[in-house]
Amino acid sequence: MNASTPDDDEPTSFVGKTKALVKKHKGKIVAAGTVAVAVVGVLARLHDEMEAAEERDAVGVEDFSEVPLVEVPKRSASGLHPVKGSLVDLGGRQASARAQENYRHDFGSDLPPGKTYRPPHSRGSVKV
Incomplete structure (x- = not known):
């Protein structure tokens, strides 16, 4: 059926x-x-x-x-440019002796506790 x-x-x-x-x-x-x-x-x-x-x-x-x-203003994608020095929080850790020495050299005082110092430097590459 x-x-x-x-x-x-x-x-x-x-x-x-x-x-x-x-x-x-x-x-x-x-x-x-x-x-x-x-x-x-x-x-x-x-x-x-x-x-x-x-x-x-x-x-x-x-x-x-x-x-x-x-x-x-446009950012330069390449080329050597200066970067300012800065303090960086270490989250409770202690800065290296080199960072303390660089900070003392640039500012004449001790580095704040829990911070490290990135000295001024150049970033990028030299255009040839």
């Missing part, structure tokens, strides 16, 4: 097949419908926010040539 025919061998109607299918998969259909409604809601909200942003932009500056540009 075929799954599409009842006991009396008459073909099942399309409506009957659909009702059986819906009954069998009702939970999945409800879940998919819920997800679809949620997605449509999110998309509608995003659309409203985009329209509001476009309206705000339309009221703002129309010609960006009127907006002053801010000059941002």
Whole structure:
């Protein structure tokens, strides 16, 4: 016997097949419908926010040539450059004798406890 025919061998109607299918998969259909409604809601909200942003932009500056540009200094990716000396926290440890000596030489006093001293130095490479 075929799954599409009842006991009396008459073909099942399309409506009957659909009702059986819906009954069998009702939970999945409800879940998919819920997800679809949620997605449509999110998309509608995003659309409203985009329209509001476009309206705000339309009221703002129309010609960006009127907006002053801010000059941002560029860092040199290479090249020898000086680095200032600095104190570094050692987290309770003690500085080396060399760091204490360098600090005393540069500042004429003892290094603060729990700190080390990085003397001034150059960083980078010489451009050839």
